[in-house]
Amino acid sequence: MQKTTVVVIGGGATGVGILRDLCMRGVDAILLEQQDLAYGTSSRYHGLLHSGGRYAVKDAEAGKECIEENTILRKIGRHCVEQTEGFFARTHLDDEAFEGKWVEACAKVGIPTIPISVEEALRLEPNLSPKIKSVYRVPDAAIDGFRMVWQNVASARKYGGRVLTYTTVAGIEHSNNQVVGIKVRNTLTGEVSNIACDFIVSAAGSWAGEIAALAGINVNVQPDRGTLIAFNHRITSRIVNRLRPASDGDIFVPHGSITILGTTSASVNKPDDTVPNAKEVVELLNIGEALFEDIRSYRMLRAFAGTRPLYSADPNATGRGASRGFVTLDHAHDGLKGFVSVVGGKFTTYRLMAEKVTDLVCGYLNVKTPCRTAVENLVEDTSPALMAKARLYFPAYGAELAASRLGSEGLEKVIARIQEKPEKRQLLCECENVTMAEVEEAAADSTSYMISDVRRKTRMGMGTCQGAFCTFRSVGAVDANGLSWGKDTNVLFKEFLQGRWKGIRPILWGNVMREMELTRGIYEGTLNINGAIDNEGI
Amino acid sequence: MREYDIVVIGGGLAGLMAAAAATKRGKKVTLLSLGSGTLTIGGGIVDVMGYLEGGIPAATPSAGLLQVGAGHPYKKIGRPAIEESIRFFKEICEQEGYSYIGNLDKTQWIPTAAGTLKPTCLVPRTMDTTELKKADKVTVLGFDALKDFYPSLIAKNFKKIPAFAQKEYEVVMIDPKLSEGRDVTALDVARWLDTEEGLASCIEKMRNVIDSGSVVIIPPILGTRPNYAVKEKLEKALGCHFVETASVPPSITGLRLRTMLVRYLKKNGVRIVEQAIVAKSIVEDGKCVAVITEGVDRERTYYAKSFILANGGFYGGGLLAEPGKVIEPIFNLPVEAPTDHELWANYSLFSSEAQPFAKLGLDVDEKMRPLDANGKVLLNNVFVAGRNLRGYDFSFEKSGNGVAIASGYQAAMSV
Numbered sequence: 001m002q003k004t005t006v007v008v009i010g011g012g013a014t015g016v017g018i019l020r021d022l023c024m025r026g027v028d029a030i031l032l033e034q035q036d037l038a039y040g041t042s043s044r045y046h047g048l049l050h051s052g053g054r055y056a057v058k059d060a061e062a063g064k065e066c067i068e069e070n071t072i073l074r075k076i077g078r079h080c081v082e083q084t085e086g087f088f089a090r091t092h093l094d095d096e097a098f099e100g101k102w103v104e105a106c107a108k109v110g111i112p113t114i115p116i117s118v119e120e121a122l123r124l125e126p127n128l129s130p131k132i133k134s135v136y137r138v139p140d141a142a143i144d145g146f147r148m149v150w151q152n153v154a155s156a157r158k159y160g161g162r163v164l165t166y167t168t169v170a171g172i173e174h175s176n177n178q179v180v181g182i183k184v185r186n187t188l189t190g191e192v193s194n195i196a197c198d199f200i201v202s203a204a205g206s207w208a209g210e211i212a213a214l215a216g217i218n219v220n221v222q223p224d225r226g227t228l229i230a231f232n233h234r235i236t237s238r239i240v241n242r243l244r245p246a247s248d249g250d251i252f253v254p255h256g257s258i259t260i261l262g263t264t265s266a267s268v269n270k271p272d273d274t275v276p277n278a279k280e281v282v283e284l285l286n287i288g289e290a291l292f293e294d295i296r297s298y299r300m301l302r303a304f305a306g307t308r309p310l311y312s313a314d315p316n317a318t319g320r321g322a323s324r325g326f327v328t329l330d331h332a333h334d335g336l337k338g339f340v341s342v343v344g345g346k347f348t349t350y351r352l353m354a355e356k357v358t359d360l361v362c363g364y365l366n367v368k369t370p371c372r373t374a375v376e377n378l379v380e381d382t383s384p385a386l387m388a389k390a391r392l393y394f395p396a397y398g399a400e401l402a403a404s405r406l407g408s409e410g411l412e413k414v415i416a417r418i419q420e421k422p423e424k425r426q427l428l429c430e431c432e433n434v435t436m437a438e439v440e441e442a443a444a445d446s447t448s449y450m451i452s453d454v455r456r457k458t459r460m461g462m463g464t465c466q467g468a469f470c471t472f473r474s475v476g477a478v479d480a481n482g483l484s485w486g487k488d489t490n491v492l493f494k495e496f497l498q499g500r501w502k503g504i505r506p507i508l509w510g511n512v513m514r515e516m517e518l519t520r521g522i523y524e525g526t527l528n529i530n531g532a533i534d535n536e537g538i
Numbered sequence: 539m540r541e542y543d544i545v546v547i548g549g550g551l552a553g554l555m556a557a558a559a560a561t562k563r564g565k566k567v568t569l570l571s572l573g574s575g576t577l578t579i580g581g582g583i584v585d586v587m588g589y590l591e592g593g594i595p596a597a598t599p600s601a602g603l604l605q606v607g608a609g610h611p612y613k614k615i616g617r618p619a620i621e622e623s624i625r626f627f628k629e630i631c632e633q634e635g636y637s638y639i640g641n642l643d644k645t646q647w648i649p650t651a652a653g654t655l656k657p658t659c660l661v662p663r664t665m666d667t668t669e670l671k672k673a674d675k676v677t678v679l680g681f682d683a684l685k686d687f688y689p690s691l692i693a694k695n696f697k698k699i700p701a702f703a704q705k706e707y708e709v710v711m712i713d714p715k716l717s718e719g720r721d722v723t724a725l726d727v728a729r730w731l732d733t734e735e736g737l738a739s740c741i742e743k744m745r746n747v748i749d750s751g752s753v754v755i756i757p758p759i760l761g762t763r764p765n766y767a768v769k770e771k772l773e774k775a776l777g778c779h780f781v782e783t784a785s786v787p788p789s790i791t792g793l794r795l796r797t798m799l800v801r802y803l804k805k806n807g808v809r810i811v812e813q814a815i816v817a818k819s820i821v822e823d824g825k826c827v828a829v830i831t832e833g834v835d836r837e838r839t840y841y842a843k844s845f846i847l848a849n850g851g852f853y854g855g856g857l858l859a860e861p862g863k864v865i866e867p868i869f870n871l872p873v874e875a876p877t878d879h880e881l882w883a884n885y886s887l888f889s890s891e892a893q894p895f896a897k898l899g900l901d902v903d904e905k906m907r908p909l910d911a912n913g914k915v916l917l918n919n920v921f922v923a924g925r926n927l928r929g930y931d932f933s934f935e936k937s938g939n940g941v942a943i944a945s946g947y948q949a950a951m952s953v
Contacts, residue, residue: 275885277880278861278879278880278882279879279880281861282861282879422717423682423683423717425719426683426685426721426722427721428685436685469786469787472651472652472686472786473685473686475652475691476685476687476688476691477685477688479688479690479691479694480688480690480691488698489652489653489691489694489695490652490654490695493652494887494888497887497888498886498887498888501886501887505883505885506879508859508879508882508883508895509859509860509861509879510858510859510860513852513859513895514852514853514855516895517851517852517853517896517925518579518853520887520893520896520933521576521579521580521853521932521933521938522786522787523888524888524933524934525580525585525932525933525936525938526580526581526650526656526784526785526786527650527651527652527654527656527784527786528650528652528654528655528656528657528936529652529654529888530593530888530889530934531588531589531593531595531654531655531656531657531936
């Protein structure tokens with residue numbers, strides 16, 4: 001039986017943040033994730049590192065936390081952050097009176113807002129609608145949710161942290177009102193086992209209610225579904241927020257060569273209700289038009305949805321009315337010692353949430369080591385010498401991308417693979433500049449069990465073609481290296497392409513429709529991966 | 539003003555076959571082509587009917603034709619015309635020295651680059667599986683740095699196919715040394731084999747890894763030209779049988795077929811205009827008088843007695859999809875589509891059902907003329923062929939090039 005001091009449930013930003021913090025303070029910890037890391041809400045949002053401007057009016061405390069954490073994450077997570085800055089732009093449709101309230105509220109919590117003229121804004125962002133009325137610059141930034149989660153794990157591993165993915169919680173073991181262990185189930189093998197521990201921290205986000213229920217405790221988390229669109233263009237170089245009370249479809253966030261528009265807000269019954277639909281997409285486009293008039297002429301890549309874990313002590317509060325601040329629930333008050341849930345919150349404040357929870361746990365464990373997550377960088381910078389070496393093997397643009405994706409250690413390993421077999425420098429994914437060596441490296445990681453896991457680590461299959469070309473190559477390369485996880489390759493093909501399809505189906509028109517004719521032509525028409533393995537007539 | 543008998547819009551297989559059939563009838567033809575059609579992407583294998591609704595394999599292409607539903611293009615075209623079109627296609631291939639094997643009465647199961655088999659009807663001789671079926675031992679040969687071909691994947695998956703499970707597989711690699719730091723495609727290898735030096739070098743490298751008498755599965759690389767010279771020289775030098783797989787783009791088999799058909803059309807006096815984007819039409823009294831192109835230079839007007847619309851459905855730009863509706867941009871022909879976009883597609887990408895969106899397209903009569911919702915002919919001298927047609931899912935059925943040939947032929951015959 002495995003043993004540890006603390007089991008952390010949830011492989012999103014908060015969970016990995018807690019894992020890292022615990023391990024850095026010398027506390028032994030294992031993290032459990034029901035799917036792959038960053039499978040849940042931490043990758044299913046717009047990737048905005050909030051300045052706090054969006055919350056300043058309604059929730060000053062949240063606004064203040066955002067601007068403080070924003071400053072910290074730019075430093076410790078600089079490989080995950082693109083320092084784009086942001087605009088708050090009021091359109092001709094928005095209430096003028098709100099503008100003054102907003103400026104005042106931002107000033108109160110220390111969020112700098114710099115007014116600029118509409119002409120200047122249009123010069124900086126020419127795609128913005130000329131109908132906008134006023135614009136402010138704020139210190140927003142874009143953040144890569146996948147990468148942030150991964151780099152937290154990489155850091156935690158250096159301090160002895162362990163991660164079990166595709167592992168669900170089957171039961172919370174306790175004796176005399178004190179947690180003694182956790183029963184877990186590996187969803188790939190079906191195997192059930194126990195992990196002895198003194199403490200369980202649930203950072204399960206939208207699933208926190210389900211986890212608490214295993215111990216007979218009520219935690220009132222309302223999953224709130226948000227749908228977003230990824231465009232295949234950098235429509236704007238800055239984040240653009242609509243200057244109005246927070247509502248649907250009013251944030252555009254550029255990430256590398258793409259832009260994300262979000263979000264909608266709708267209460268749902270199930271935390272994994274993440275299948276977007278065409279109606280939501282059309283609604284988002286209609287709203288987004290106020291900021292970018294040509295929105296319909298931009299090629300969409302996919303739609304996606306996540307569920308926000310909105311917590312309320314009052315079971316009747318829902319949607320945007322419920323608090324986006326976070327709460328740490330010590331279930332000792334519910335009669336079970338050694339069990340804590342952290343609920344609510346937002347990506348931008350994940351580190352702060354982790355710090356507060358870890359403080360609480362360390363208090364019980366009598367660990368006095370202070371938190372250092374705000375001062376120690378997630379991954380080491382890539383040295384100029386290593387970058388020079390990388391440029392020998394990667395295309396110029398690809399070298400920078402790979403370095404920021406992989407961090408110093410990962411890049412070193414990928415380069416070693418290419419040095420051993422030079423043809424592994426080939427790009428399996430041309431859209432995102434991912435080499436064969438990088439796909440192999442990600443596939444070989446102990447948390448990879450399918451091509452989608454490789455995708456989340458490398459971004460392969462996330463570009464324009466959405467897997468049309470790289471699916472075949474990555475399955476082939478992974479299989480050729482004996483890394484296909486004991487699965488039939490047709491299963492790997494289907495799993496990956498079905499995952500891509502989920503986000504394509506709701507935007508199936510225009511060039512996306514053309515792309516789909518191609519993708520189906522290749523995989524269904526030519527390679528017949530849908531056909532039964534047939535021996536009729538042979 | 540030059541007037542042609544027929545203007546064909548679209549340079550894919552449907553358009554090329556329509557032009558070929560029209561010239562055979564002595565018509566003066568202009569073919570307007572935007573690109574190379576999908577032949578160089580989808581490939582030169584002629585699928586006719588592989589799977590029926592429910593994912594049930596058709597016993598033979600011929601049997602499959604009888605079992606399609608009422609809305610299917612094959613039902614409109616009718617069996618005699620389909621048979622004639624296939625015969626006509628094979629005649630051209632034969633005449634041009636690049637013969638295809640197969641017929642409507644037998645499904646050919648051919649190997650794919652994913653290590654599966656796919657049902658098809660006609661294939662070039664480079665894909666002849668006769669020797670493969672007989673062999674006890676099979677060699678799968680790959681090329682270093684060719685990222686679109688994984689021989690171990692094929693060997694491993696063939697072991698799972700009942701009829702192929704008893705065979706022994708050996709995976710070998712050769713290094714064509716084509717990379718020079720860039721990525722290599724099947725087209726690079728095929729071009730290498732087009733040259734005398736490349737072929738000689740390849741034979742040397744292959745001699746080291748394959749035994750005489752072997753059956754060797756390879757990516758489609760046996761030259762880019764529509765003939766069997768590379769295949770024959772390689773087989774003679776090495777005493778082996780080579781079998782090309784169906785593979786991902788760029789498609790060499792499709793490139794060969796296109797080269798051959800274009801050559802045939804030029805020989806028969808067809809005028810081919812490349813990079814022609816047909817933007818609009820002039821219609822008077824239910825008849826099309828001319829179509830207008832917007833190319834790189836100026837607008838050009840093409841007058842003709844009849845027009846064949848074969849510009850490739852959604853992929854080729856013959857149809858444009860918007861949320862809840864489909865537009866045919868040249869003639870503004872009506873396309874019936876569910877206004878609720880949720881009904882366009884299945885939740886599963888792959889299943890035992892065809893995809894509803896793949897069946898969206900233009901409704902036609904038995905002469906391939908476009909119809910309105912009430913079944914009335916809209917334009918008397920416009921004939922629709924290929925992927926613009928409604929009622930078939932080529933990926934699911936394995937029917938793409940079959941519908942292209944049959945409908946292109948039927949359109950030309952109806953003029």
